[in-house]
Amino acid sequence: MSIDVVEPKTISQFEDEQGIYQPAPHIVEQANITAYMRSKGFSTWEELYQWSIEHPHLFWADMANRLEWYEPWEKVLDDSNKPFYKWFVGGKFNIVHNAIDRHLKTARRNKQALIWEGEDGSYRAFSYFGINREVSKFANVLKSMGVQPGDIVSIYMPRIPELVFAMLACAKIGAAHSVIYGGFSVEALRERIADAQSKVLITADGGYMRGKIVELKKIADEAMGHSPSIQTCIVVRRTGHNVEMQAGRDYWWHDLMSLPIATARCETVPVDAEHPLYILYTSGSTGKPKGVVHVHGGYAVYIASTLYFTFDIKEEDRYWCAADPGWVTGHSYIVYGPLIEGATSFMYEGAPNYPYPNRWWSLVEKYGINILYTAPTAIRGLMRFGDAWPNRHDLSSLRLLGSVGEPINPEAWRWFYNVIGKGRCPIMDTWWQTETGGFMITPNPTTPLKPGSATRPFLGIQADVVDEQGHSKGANEDGLLVIKSPWPGMMRTILRDPDRYVNQYWNSDPRGMYTAGDSARKDEDGYFWIIGRIDDVIKVSGYRLGTAEIESALVSHPAVSEAAAIGLPHEVKGTAIHCFVILRAGIEETPALEDELKAHVAREMGPIARPESIKFVSMLPKTRSGKIMRRVLKAQALGQDPGDLSTLEG
Numbered sequence: 001m002s003i004d005v006v007e008p009k010t011i012s013q014f015e016d017e018q019g020i021y022q023p024a025p026h027i028v029e030q031a032n033i034t035a036y037m038r039s040k041g042f043s044t045w046e047e048l049y050q051w052s053i054e055h056p057h058l059f060w061a062d063m064a065n066r067l068e069w070y071e072p073w074e075k076v077l078d079d080s081n082k083p084f085y086k087w088f089v090g091g092k093f094n095i096v097h098n099a100i101d102r103h104l105k106t107a108r109r110n111k112q113a114l115i116w117e118g119e120d121g122s123y124r125a126f127s128y129f130g131i132n133r134e135v136s137k138f139a140n141v142l143k144s145m146g147v148q149p150g151d152i153v154s155i156y157m158p159r160i161p162e163l164v165f166a167m168l169a170c171a172k173i174g175a176a177h178s179v180i181y182g183g184f185s186v187e188a189l190r191e192r193i194a195d196a197q198s199k200v201l202i203t204a205d206g207g208y209m210r211g212k213i214v215e216l217k218k219i220a221d222e223a224m225g226h227s228p229s230i231q232t233c234i235v236v237r238r239t240g241h242n243v244e245m246q247a248g249r250d251y252w253w254h255d256l257m258s259l260p261i262a263t264a265r266c267e268t269v270p271v272d273a274e275h276p277l278y279i280l281y282t283s284g285s286t287g288k289p290k291g292v293v294h295v296h297g298g299y300a301v302y303i304a305s306t307l308y309f310t311f312d313i314k315e316e317d318r319y320w321c322a323a324d325p326g327w328v329t330g331h332s333y334i335v336y337g338p339l340i341e342g343a344t345s346f347m348y349e350g351a352p353n354y355p356y357p358n359r360w361w362s363l364v365e366k367y368g369i370n371i372l373y374t375a376p377t378a379i380r381g382l383m384r385f386g387d388a389w390p391n392r393h394d395l396s397s398l399r400l401l402g403s404v405g406e407p408i409n410p411e412a413w414r415w416f417y418n419v420i421g422k423g424r425c426p427i428m429d430t431w432w433q434t435e436t437g438g439f440m441i442t443p444n445p446t447t448p449l450k451p452g453s454a455t456r457p458f459l460g461i462q463a464d465v466v467d468e469q470g471h472s473k474g475a476n477e478d479g480l481l482v483i484k485s486p487w488p489g490m491m492r493t494i495l496r497d498p499d500r501y502v503n504q505y506w507n508s509d510p511r512g513m514y515t516a517g518d519s520a521r522k523d524e525d526g527y528f529w530i531i532g533r534i535d536d537v538i539k540v541s542g543y544r545l546g547t548a549e550i551e552s553a554l555v556s557h558p559a560v561s562e563a564a565a566i567g568l569p570h571e572v573k574g575t576a577i578h579c580f581v582i583l584r585a586g587i588e589e590t591p592a593l594e595d596e597l598k599a600h601v602a603r604e605m606g607p608i609a610r611p612e613s614i615k616f617v618s619m620l621p622k623t624r625s626g627k628i629m630r631r632v633l634k635a636q637a638l639g640q641d642p643g644d645l646s647t648l649e650g
């Protein structure tokens with residue numbers, strides 16, 4: 001006989017019988033989106049959304065009017081040369097004027113803009129006044145180095161405040177920045193510097209990660225050895241360990257900042273709304289990484305409005321986006337978005353579980369974080385250590401949570417919701433990409449939530465799931481995720497390769513929809529469920545890596561003749577890299593060589609690209625035209641049916 005014990009399924013009072021988490025009335029009542037909805041005379045989000053996609057010009061003009069323009073735009077959208085859309089045409093603008101300068105005229109001048117904690121426990125904080133000083137000084141340094149509007153400055157730094165100052169200083173004087181993630185290594189850095197043709201590289205002696213020093217300057221030295229464009233390297237002293245400084249090329253940041261030219265007065269340069277703000281390299285299905293171009297005007301409008309409505313930022317909030325500034329998440333939602341919104345952005349340098357698995361939770365408690373934005377891989381990683389670690393801390397300051405980078409599995413969602421958010425904090429599962437600039441499919445605090453779904457498109461965004469011919473799929477049918485109309489935060493082109501921009505994102509669809517490269521389905525309520533990449537991109541711990549880059553790192557090793565990389569499911573990383581390698585004739589297959597090849601990939605590309613396994617094989621499945629059929633390798637590894645093999649080489 002069994003005794004019926006009624007166990008509460010969850011500690012949340014907001015979960016209904018269908019497993020949908022209804023928004024709490026007090027959150028709905030005070031939400032930024034509710035205020036906007038009412039101001040437009042609508043009584044439901046659906047009506048507001050419908051209006052926003054029927055009158056995108058009115059909606060985006062509203063959003064642009066939240067920001068300050070030196071000169072107003074003449075036209076919201078110029079679509080005369082699709083897909084090279086232009087937004088806020090004729091407007092004169094600078095994102096830094098909006099992120100810093102305009103706050104200096106208000107009481108926000110003395111508000112904390114950036115709070116930083118190092119992995120070693122060091123603490124630094126900057127008010128808007130303080131951040132302006134650092135940025136202006138460094139902008140003057142860059143000018144003295146000959147950096148001009150239109151130049152691209154490469155930045156390769158740990159997660160420290162100077163990274164933020166460097167980005168803002170470039171933008172202030174109209175130069176574009178290209179931030180290369182500090183976890184990347186020599187070849188990845190060299191390739192990105194070469195494509196950007198940077199004359200200036202900004203780096204640091206090193207950074208801390210899990211108590212160890214990451215030797216950034218050493219890696220930069222190797223990369224610069226093969227980067228003829230570089231004339232100047234500016235080095236922040238972070239770790240203080242010994243590094244080589246090449247006379248005439250390398251300068252210490254602190255030396256330059258104490259020169260008389262580094263005054264704290266520097267005019268922000270008004271630029272065209274369409275002036276390039278930054279280049280960010282991201283992996284695609286083939287070939288070398290793509291330099292995604294974002295611009296000042298539309299991008300600023302887009303990230304500010306998505307942050308305002310989705311994360312519901314309020315004046316008194318302390319907001320923590322735990323990503324790295326080296327990725328688009330950091331660009332949009334650590335640096336530019338929060339500063340434009342006049343928020344307080346918190347940044348932490350190191351690993352989430354260092355020295356103990358409670359580090360993040362202790363930071364939430366210590367700094368009174370209200371909004372925490374992270375990735376499913378981090379949630380799964382911390383979940384493994386058990387509930388006792390977060391339960392030791394007072395997490396009651398949290399009001400809202402966010403997730404990005406890959407689909408969040410419902411188990412991790414519920415843990416985040418119940419154990420971290422204590423059943424009080426809605427989770428914003430934001431789907432977007434480097435290319436989209438900001439959130440595309442995302443809930444807002446008034447949206448009923450289904451764990452694992454990014455819910456519905458943001459205001460002004462028309463998303464759909466279609467077949468290869470561009471016809472809408474029915475409810476719950478898998479298909480291609482597309483965006484059917486332009487938006488201000490969209491990428492403008494690929495640096496030096498506009499054809500690739502057209503072919504990769506627009507041409508595969510005859511109706512000129514933006515193809516995201518993801519598969520998805522839409523349920524009967526119009527909720528989107530992202531399935532994953534349909535191209536040869538692997539998402540390792542939320543980081544985007546191209547199989548082609550991993551394979552080219554492998555074949556650069558003298559023992560390797562051919563290589564193929566695939567992604568297979570992994571409990572914490574989501575997906576892990578597995579490689580198949582054909583060795584050159586006469587080379588012996590040994591476990592030592594396997595280790596060496598793993599280390600070789602990590603050295604070339606960065607530790608995140610280290611393969612989980614390397615298998616030696618004598619042949620690889622290929623099409624008759626010589627393309628490696630990775631899906632066949634994947635099906636074999638998973639013991640699944642490889643599907644149509646008609647194009648397989650006989």
Ligand code: WT7
Pocket residue numbers: 282328329403404405406407408429430431432433434435454516517518530532533539542543544
């Ligand atoms: C790819 C873009 C956007 C910032 C970080 C990643 C996947 C992203 C989600 C989500 C399911 C997601 C997609 C997308 N992705 N967010 N909430 N749910 N999948 O930017 O490196 O450009 O990667 O990340 O596959 O295409 P990215």
